[in-house]
Amino acid sequence: MPAGTLYRGREGMWSWVAHRVTGVLIFFFLFVHVLDTALVRVSPEAYDKVVATYKTPIVACLEYGLVAAILFHALNGLRIIAVDFWAKGPRYQKQMLWTVVGVWVVLMVGALYPVLGHAVRELFGS
């Protein structure tokens, strides 16, 4: 790590880094996503052909990653808002971060089957 880029280096900094990285990732996804959805104006076949790649096991893993990024960015975004507007927010920011991580883990476990189930069935037969 280059000198001067480690700001305190505790929960506050790492949650900021993760919030920034996930935000940028989601933006790039959204750009591509609007382009692929625009194929409904080209032809039904063109759209269905591209959406078929969304259903392959490898892309299913990317979708799981996207869900992970969005869930973290959304939950941590609510924490940032609480820190800014709730009088006791700054005092509880650390507890709120661990709450965010806890809720995130629960939701990610819950998303396992719906998002990756079809990929597992395809790979190992149903």
Place this chain on the structure above:
Amino acid sequence: MSAETSSAAAIGEVEGASLYDTDHPAPLIEAPRKRTKKTPKSTRTNFELYGWMFMRLSGIVLVVLVLGHLLIQLVLDGGVSKIGFAFVAGRWASPFWQIWDLAMLWLAMLHGANGLRTVINDYAQRDNTRFWLKMLLYTATVFTVLLGTLVIFTFDPNMR
């Protein structure tokens, strides 16, 4: 001030006589950043404050819009497997989901673009690099928002 300008003797031989006295006053130097007639009306705005508020307000709305979207597209009713032209036709037959997608498109793109503007300001140090990266960002954002809006409003379920 007059003490400094009129009593040249106090400065000493090396400095010589003062150039200025009551008959030859020193030129007036304007205070830095003074508001004058030439200053544009609004050199300062609250743009960054509104941007900051927008990130928070749009964020709260996006929690509902985006997480709802993901639930519909990836979890309910067979997950991704059900998505196709016919599925989109069924959803955009309803004005409710058209408005939902439209709001999500505009809010997410503006929120994300404003966020990326901050990131560019933070890391691009040369003026030129910063300027062109932001121009690229704004161009891509306007293009994407317009394309997405056009697609929602001109979608034709019977095109084939």
